[in-house]
Amino acid sequence: MSAPLGASRPTRLAPTDVLRLGLLGLTTRRMRAVLSALGISIGIATLVVVVGIPASSQRDLMDQLSALGTNLLRAEPVPDQDPPVLLPADAAAMATRIGPVTAASAVANTHTAVRRNDLVDEYDTSGLSVLAARPDLLETVNGRVRSGRSLDAGTARLPTAVLGYVAASRLGFAVVDPSQPPQVFIGERWFTVLGILDPLPLSPDLDRSVLVGWDAATAMLGFDGHPTVVYVRAREDALEDVRAVLPATLNPQLPGLVQVSRPSDALAAKRATENTFSALFLGLAAVALLVGGIGVANTMVISVLERRREIGLRRALGANRGQIRVQFLTESVLLSVLGGAAGAALGLLATIGFASYQGWPPTIPVTAVAGGIGGALLVGMVAGVYPSIRAARLPPTEALSTP
Incomplete structure (x- = not known):
C-alpha cells in the first residue's frame, strides 16, 4: 500500500x-x-x-618465587636400608624422559672430609659434605655464582671445587680471586676453589656442600658413580604428576624405596598469590x-x-x-x-x-x-x-x- x-x-x-x-x-x-x-x-x-x-x-x-625453584623436585633413596638402595648411574638421564621434565641433574655424597688445610684435624669437617656434581647442576637448581665461576665440562675432570654459600663461610672464604684462587684439602689432596655460590633457599643441602666434578670424584676420591640425590625441574602445572611417576622411573624394580620431596611451600604461596x-x-x-x-x-x-x-x-x-x-x-x-x-x-x-x-x-x-x-x-x-x-x-x- x-x-x-x-x-x-x-x-x-x-x-x-x-x-x-x-x-x-x-x-x-x-x-x-x-x-x-x-x-x-x-x-x-x-x-x-x-x-x-x-x-x-x-x-x-x-x-x-620462580627464581627460588618452585618447580624443583628432589628424589633420593629411602635412608637406613640394608643393603643401601643405589640409584642408577644414569638416573638423571632417565628422569629427563618424563614428558613435563625440563631439566634434571644429580649429586652424590663422596663421604670424604673437606678441611681448610692439611693442618686441621681430619675429623673436623665443619659439618660440610663433599658432593660429586654434574656440570648442569646449577642450571637445574637455578643456582648462581656469587664469586668466581662454576664447574664445566673441562674443569669437572680436574681437582677443582665450588663452595656452597654456607660452606664458603665456614671455611673462611668470602671471594675468589681468579689470579690467586684459594685451595681446600679434600681427602688427601688439594683442590682449587673455582667459585662460591649464592644461597639456595630451597636447596639448603647444597649450601653446606663442596661440589667437585663427577669425573674428578671418580678418579681421585673413590666415588662409585651412583648418585644419591637427583634434582628434577618440571612444568609447574604437571609437578604433582611428575612426582607420582618419578620413583618408578628411577628405580623400576623397587619404586617404593625412592622418596621424592613434595612441591615446595613457595609453590603453594605462588599459586595462592x-x-x-x-x-x-x-x-x-x-x-x-x-x-x-x-x-x-x-x-x-x-x-x-x-x-x-x-x-x-x-x-x-x-x-x-x-x-x-x-x-x-x-x-x-x-x-x-x-x-x-x-x-x-x-x-x-x-x-x-x-x-x-x-x-x-x-x-x-x-x-x-x-x-x-x-x-x-x-x-x-x-x-x-x-x-x-x-x-x-x-x-x-x-x-x-x-x-
Missing part, C-alpha cells in the same frame, strides 16, 4: 551526521564537557591503576565509575533543559523523536568514551611510572584497559538513556515557547 499523497518519510541520518550532532553539544560547551568527562577519566584511571600496580607487584613476586586479587581496589574503581556516570547523567539532563529551544526547532524542521534520542544518546556515549580513553592513558602512565620506580616489571592487563573503556561506554549509554528519552518527548510547541 502506497503512502498518502503529501506524506513524507523522515530522513535517516547517516552515521557521520549522528557523530556530528553528538559532538555539537560537546564542542559548544567545552568546559562542562571536560569537567563531566573528568569523572569518568578518574574512574577508568583508578581501575587501570588498581589492576596494573598489583599485577606488576604480583609479576615481580612470581619472578622471585596468583589466585588472590584485591576486591577492595576493584570496589573503589567501581565506585569511581558510578560517580563519573552520575556526573555524565547530570550533565546530559541539564543539557536537555538548556537546549529546549534547539530541540523544538529541530522537531519543527522535521526531526522525529528517534533522531532526537539518538543525538543525545550519542553525545552521552561520546562524552564517556572520550573520558574513558583519557583515563586509560592516564592510568597506563601512572602504572608504568610507579612500577618502574619500584623496580617491578610493568604489567598492564589488557582486560583492565579494554574493560575500562568498555565500562565507560556502558556508563555513557546508561547515563544517556533518560536524558535522551526526555528530550525526545518534549513537544515542539512547548520547546519553542520556552523563553
